[in-house]
Amino acid sequence: MCTYQREHVVNTLQSIATLRLPEHVNLEVIVVDNDDHGYAEMLVKNQANIMDIPVFYRQESAKNIALARNCSIKNTQGEWIAFIDDDEIADPDWLANLLSTAQTFQADAVFGRVKSTYPSNSPQWIIDSGVFERPTVTNGQEVTSGATNSTLISQAAIKKYQLQFDADYGLTGGEDADFFYRLYQHGGNLVCSNEAFVSEEVANNRLNIKYLLKRALRIGETYTRYRMQQAPLVNKFAYLCDVLLKLVILLFVVLIKLPFGQSKYAKPLLQLVDKYGKIRALFSTNTVKLYS
Incomplete structure (x- = not known):
């Protein structure tokens, strides 16, 4: 421990x-x-x-x-x-x-x-x-x-x-x-x-959205770092297309659930931010630090 x-x-x-x-x-x-x-x-x-x-x-x-x-x-x-x-x-x-x-x-x-x-x-x-x-x-x-x-x-x-x-x-x-x-x-x-x-x-x-968004972004970035950092360019491109498609779908889900309150749109919003983190880590090494 x-x-x-x-x-x-x-x-x-x-x-x-x-x-x-x-x-x-x-x-x-x-x-x-x-x-x-x-x-x-x-x-x-x-x-x-x-x-x-x-x-x-x-x-x-x-x-x-x-x-x-x-x-x-x-x-x-x-x-x-x-x-x-x-x-x-x-x-x-x-x-x-x-x-x-x-x-x-x-x-x-x-x-x-x-x-x-x-x-x-x-x-x-x-x-x-x-x-x-x-x-x-x-x-x-x-x-x-x-x-x-x-x-x-x-x-x-x-x-x-x-x-x-x-x-x-x-x-x-x-x-x-x-x-x-x-x-x-x-x-x-x-x-x-x-x-x-x-x-x-x-x-x-x-217990707040600021922490949750930061955590979701970091999780997405980490996933890309340890799974895709050494991957061939063609694999990275396929990965980018897949994640980008999911991000667009989640954006529509969030917009649909937005009028029904935070309890309804919070989870898809965090999933969307996770996907953004996955994409961001493909192009940047400036990652979120949870323990800074």
């Missing part, structure tokens, strides 16, 4: 302490603090003192989420590595279900679900629009990439393909999507788990 100036890291650790683990499974926790002042050090160490599971605090002083994730990998000893964010709460069977799915489908990486919850002051349009809801998945569904917010990956796969998170994504985000896409390109088996989940309360500073 990586953390940056977030007290909720204690709540996340508490949820990990109550995990129901299969027999003969041992767990250790690595928390990497990406704050150069060590904001989380005492929070983590105080919580570690009252947990039966060994918890290790590490620090990556360079402000770069990719380097922090690399630090976490370097400090792990286990056969499997699980990732969780410092603003999430793990379901008691989260890890057991991830591991079960990995074994059932002989997967190199498994992506669990993230259930969004909302503070009491959330705008109703945010909840009604579903802009923070993740797509429904089936157990064992194969994918080509994923995130590190509810994830299990084989240590053997990391070592076999000498995988590291790319520091070029350290301020933009998307380092995890790039990482897992490279695993997929090497022939790794990436699947979803419908049973393993964590919950995450959406932060107040994200």
Whole structure:
């Protein structure tokens, strides 16, 4: 788990302490603090003192989420590595279900679900629009990439393909999507788990259209960067035409839904901005930075 100036890291650790683990499974926790002042050090160490599971605090002083994730990998000893964010709460069977799915489908990486919850002051349009809801998945569904917010990956796969998170994504985000896409390109088996989940309360500073638009733009840019950066020109042209067509269609959808309020047009608007980000990244290296 990586953390940056977030007290909720204690709540996340508490949820990990109550995990129901299969027999003969041992767990250790690595928390990497990406704050150069060590904001989380005492929070983590105080919580570690009252947990039966060994918890290790590490620090990556360079402000770069990719380097922090690399630090976490370097400090792990286990056969499997699980990732969780410092603003999430793990379901008691989260890890057991991830591991079960990995074994059932002989997967190199498994992506669990993230259930969004909302503070009491959330705008109703945010909840009604579903802009923070993740797509429904089936157990064992194969994918080509994923995130590190509810994830299990084989240590053997990391070592076999000498995988590291790319520091070029350290301020933009998307380092995890790039990482897992490279695993997929090497022939790794990436699947979803419908049973393993964590919950995450959406932060107040994200409950607005400005943040959502910025995030959508960044996601689109990242997708192009890790999937199309090295592609032949003819592939890039085909990709551009496909994305441009979808953008035009979404523009009409947004215009049609506009009179019915933000809860109706917000999601297609964000999809439109995502497509714009995909196109923009083909012609510019000046990408959105979420962690600047």
